[in-house]
Amino acid sequence: MELTVKELKEYSKGEFLTETTDAKINVLSTDTRKIEKGNVFLALKGANFNGNEYASKAFELGAEVCIVDEILFDLEKYKDKVIIKVEDTKKALLDIAHGYRNKLGIKVVGITGSTGKTSTKDLTTAFLSGKYKVFKTKGNFNNEIGLPLMILQLDSSYDIAVLEMGMSDFGEIHNLVKCARPDIALMTNIGISHIEILKTRDNILKSKMEITDYFSKENILIVNGEDDKLTNISSNEYEVVKVGYNSEYECFATDINATLEKTEFTLNYKGQKARISLDMVGKHNVLNALLGIEAGFKLGLSIEEMIKGLENLEATSMRLEFIDGKSVNIINDCYNASPDSMKSGLDVLKMKEGRKVAILGTMLQLGAEAKKAHKEVGAYAKDIADLLIVTGDFREDFKEGFEKESIKLYNTKVSLIEDLKNVIQKGDNILVKASRGEKYEEIVRELKNI
Incomplete structure (x- = not known):
């Protein structure tokens, strides 16, 4: 994390509560069990816990900065430390990550959909690694806490961040993209996950489409054209690209061969053809791969570079x-x-x-x-x-x-x-x-x- 204490204050819209306003910092953490020397501790609240109660413990474990929205400790005791008071620590976490994302100026690929997000993330990262240094979301850190923590793990050595974006209700993806501002968004499909809350697939689509809330003419939405809810997506505000099995798409797959060892298909792109071999099982991964490949083309990679990048594929565990x-x-x-x-x-x-x-x-x-x-x-x-x-x-x-x-x-x-x-x-x-x-x-x- 390449942030200064003053930037933490600026991005979080907070105020200093001690005269000490500078320190050497390295990592932002929300968990005192993982606090080490030089860390920033941000105190989150949950249904059954209040992180503000652990600020003093964080200082004792080596934290140099605490970001809180309640003072539940003796300020005088920690006057030589940096304490930043904010209105709401959860919002501050998103705001800090947003400021950091803008500071780095990194390209961001955001991924959402009902299923296939993690596999698409893994494949997209591999394809892009043929030319760029790529960061990807770890595990399922894809919500309003996990995503900003992922952004704060970036540094200026990365060229692109591939970030997974999950949701269970309206407004959640809006908050994620307000923070991450993806340049390119990939959408896998619209199923019935979370239908308990959102009631209909049309509502799920509406919620997923929040990924374009900050899009303009420079942004690109890439969707699975084989999904019945996505095949008719269009916009005058940003570019929409569809991938799938339809030969009318600029990027489509033919001659699929799925075995227990790998999944192969012929990639067709603007008259070019190449045989793609994935070390992943399941025909569904063809569509996931096409989303990543289209993103690769939009980011300036050649087919050869993307095939080379597949050698770096690291699939998330417990997935087939x-x-x-x-x-x-x-x-x-x-x-x-x-x-x-x-x-x-x-x-x-x-x-x-x-x-x-x-x-x-x-x-x-x-x-x-x-x-x-x-x-x-x-x-x-x-x-x-x-x-x-x-x-x-x-x-x-x-x-x-x-x-x-x-x-x-x-x-x-x-x-x-x-x-x-x-x-x-x-x-x-x-x-x-x-x-x-x-x-x-x-x-x-x-x-x-x-």
């Missing part, structure tokens, strides 16, 4: 990750779940030879669509899985869709884990998938040792 257990083959896809990603995982399981087992759990935040969605996934699994194992509130809906007798239902994840040795056979191919909050990686750990 193949694991060899002691006696079974595991497809770990526990990072998150929606109806579309469940089907993509089942498509990969289908390619396996031998008995196929799907261990599926709850897809969260689907609201009134939940029962229908779980039944639909059960029906999709019917012709793929030899055995379906389910738990969670919608296990009966999985069963109704699956229709076959080869299904095991459990009241809890614990009871499922306890019974695994009785239902799993040597040589099984097992897909494990549920929403992130279900923590199905616990099942994966158990399967490894069976």
Whole structure:
């Protein structure tokens, strides 16, 4: 982080509470468990905690600066430290990151969509690395706390930042783009994740389109033209580019070959052709790749540079990750779940030879669509899985869709884990998938040792 204390005050719109107004600083942290010498501690509030209560502890651990919105400690005791008082620390975090983003002058690619954001982030970063030094969002740091913390990890050595942007309600992506100001935005699809809050896919589209709230003629929105809600997107305010399988698009894919080792396709771009090979499984990654490739072209890369960049691909863990257990083959896809990603995982399981087992759990935040969605996934699994194992509130809906007798239902994840040795056979191919909050990686750990 290349910021001065005076810039922290300026960007946060805060005020100094001590006479000490300068210090050598390195990293901004919101967690006193990670505080080290020279850090800036920013005190956030949550439903069950108040970071302002830990400011004194942060100083004792080596912090040089504390940014607070309440004074819950003795100012006199820390008069030799820098204390900045702001109106709201959460807003200050976004404002500081915005100021820092402008100071660096770095190019930003923002990524949103119902599913595929993380894979698209990984692929886009790899393609761009063929020419530039690229930073990408780590893990799921894609909300109003995580995204500014990611921006504050940047420094002037980077050329481009690829930032994932998530949301669960209106206004959240607006706040993220107000902070990050993407030059280019990529949109993967419009599914039913978060429909519990937003009620309709049209509302989800409206919320995702907030990524263009600060766009002008210099900005570019790149969308998956195969998505029914995105195929008709247009604008007179900024450039809209569609990618997909349609030969009318300037960037489209043909001759797709998906195996358990890789996914290959022919890239067609303004008369140029190239064979692209991804070390990722699943046909859905073709569309994710096309979004990143189009961004690469817009940022001045050649096809050759992007293919070279693929050598740097680092895929996020728990995303269709193949694991060899002691006696079974595991497809770990526990990072998150929606109806579309469940089907993509089942498509990969289908390619396996031998008995196929799907261990599926709850897809969260689907609201009134939940029962229908779980039944639909059960029906999709019917012709793929030899055995379906389910738990969670919608296990009966999985069963109704699956229709076959080869299904095991459990009241809890614990009871499922306890019974695994009785239902799993040597040589099984097992897909494990549920929403992130279900923590199905616990099942994966158990399967490894069976």
